[in-house]
Amino acid sequence: QKEVEQDPGPLSVPEGAIVSLNCTYSNSAFQYFMWYRQYSRKGPELLMYTYSSGNKEDGRFTAQVDKSSKYISLFIRDSQPSDSATYLCAMTSSGSARQLTFGSGTQLTVLP
Amino acid sequence: GAVVSQHPSRVICKSGTSVKIECRSLDFQATTMFWYRQFPKKSLMLMATSNEGSKATYEQGVEKDKFLINHASLTLSTLTVTSAHPEDSSFYICSARAGTSGSGGQFFGPGTRLTVL
Numbered sequence: 001q002k003e004v005e006q007d008p009g010p011l012s013v014p015e016g017a018i019v020s021l022n023c024t025y026s027n028s029a030f031q032y033f034m035w036y037r038q039y040s041r042k043g044p045e046l047l048m049y050t051y052s053s054g055n056k057e058d059g060r061f062t063a064q065v066d067k068s069s070k071y072i073s074l075f076i077r078d079s080q081p082s083d084s085a086t087y088l089c090a091m092t093s094s095g096s097a098r099q100l101t102f103g104s105g106t107q108l109t110v111l112p
Numbered sequence: 113g114a115v116v117s118q119h120p121s122r123v124i125c126k127s128g129t130s131v132k133i134e135c136r137s138l139d140f141q142a143t144t145m146f147w148y149r150q151f152p153k154k155s156l157m158l159m160a161t162s163n164e165g166s167k168a169t170y171e172q173g174v175e176k177d178k179f180l181i182n183h184a185s186l187t188l189s190t191l192t193v194t195s196a197h198p199e200d201s202s203f204y205i206c207s208a209r210a211g212t213s214g215s216g217g218q219f220f221g222p223g224t225r226l227t228v229l
Contacts, residue, residue, distance in 0.1 A: 036220070043118070043205050043220035044156070088155060099146070100207075100218060104155045 003027050006089055006103030015112050019076040023089035023103045026070065030091040030101070033065050035074045038086045038105070047087075048074060079110045114140050116208050118221035125196055126229055133191045133224045135206030141186035142208035146218060147179075150203045162189045196228040 006023045013019055021035075032051055036044035048063040050056045050072075056063045062075040072091075076083055089103040115138040125131050135145055143164050148156040160181050162168045168181035178200075180192040189208075193200055203225050207218040 041203070041223070041225065043116075043207075043223045046219060099158060099161060102155045107153075 002104075003101050004089065004091065004103045007106055008104050010107040010109060012109045012111060013079055015079060015081060015110055017079050017110070019074075019079050019083070019108060019110075021074040021076075021087050021089075021106050021108070023072050023091075024070055025072075025091060025101075027091075027093070027101070028067075028070070029093035032092050033063070033072050034090045034100070035061075035063055036088040036090060037083075038088060040085075044088055081110045081112045084109045114138075114208070114210065114219040116142075116206065116219045116221040118206055118224050120224060121222060122225045122227075124227045124229065127197055128195055130192055130194045131196055131226060133193075133204055133206075133226075135189045135191070135208070135221050137187045137208040137210075137219075140208075140210045142189075142210060143186060144209045145183060145189040146207045146209075147181060147189075147191050148205045148207065150205060150223075152203075156205060159191075193226065196226070198228045201226055201228045 004025045035048040037047050038044040050063050050065050053065050053067045060077045064073045086105040086107045088105045090100040092100050117136045119134045145162045147159045150156050158171050159174045160168045160170045162181050162183040164183045164186050170176045183189040203223050205223040207220040209218050
């Protein structure tokens with residue numbers, strides 16, 4: 001079993017839809033949770049960062065963490081064609097090294 | 113946000129040559145930098161963790177003599193692929209973490225696409 005599981009998709013939605021992206025994990029030591037967006041042939045871009053459980057909202061993006069269920073989500077409201085990308089969840093435990101464990105990424109296409 | 117650059121963005125070389133990739137943190141000091149490799153439609157695979165002024169820590173299965181990492185300053189880390197072969201062709205991405213950051217967030221460079229003929 002992988003430490004972090006993420007549905008690879010691909011996921012296609014019409015413009016304006018609400019998108020829900022999810023990851024589950026098995027390591028209860030993970031404390032920091034991130035979502036990255038990666039456009040084709042580009043490096044990942046940090047979208048959202050959350051510490052421990054709870055919600056965080058930034059514009060059209062909302063990140064949720066449920067540590068009791070070991071489940072994190074990213075919601076995209078009013079999705080746009082420019083949101084079409086691969087979305088990677090990542091997480092890490094406390095510690096000086098802070099190596100990230102990534103999900104496999106979900107490929108999202110928002111159709112105009 | 114923090115900016116990380118990589119150079120070159122793309123390189124094509126002949127088999128047997130060595131290639132150096134630079135990773136720079138432009139507006140912050142990075143005590144730790146990470147080097148990843150990514151195959152098409154796959155997630156990032158951590159190759160090594162680079163700490164300024166000390167030897168890099170390599171992940172299992174990554175040849176340290178083939179992938180030489182130097183973290184000479186708080187803003188620069190280099191990855192040298194020695195005696196490159198076609199199977200080394202890949203997308204190499206670095207990331208950097210600010211030394212004083214209390215978070216686990218890393219900022220990624222734009223990546224370097226290496227093609228070995």
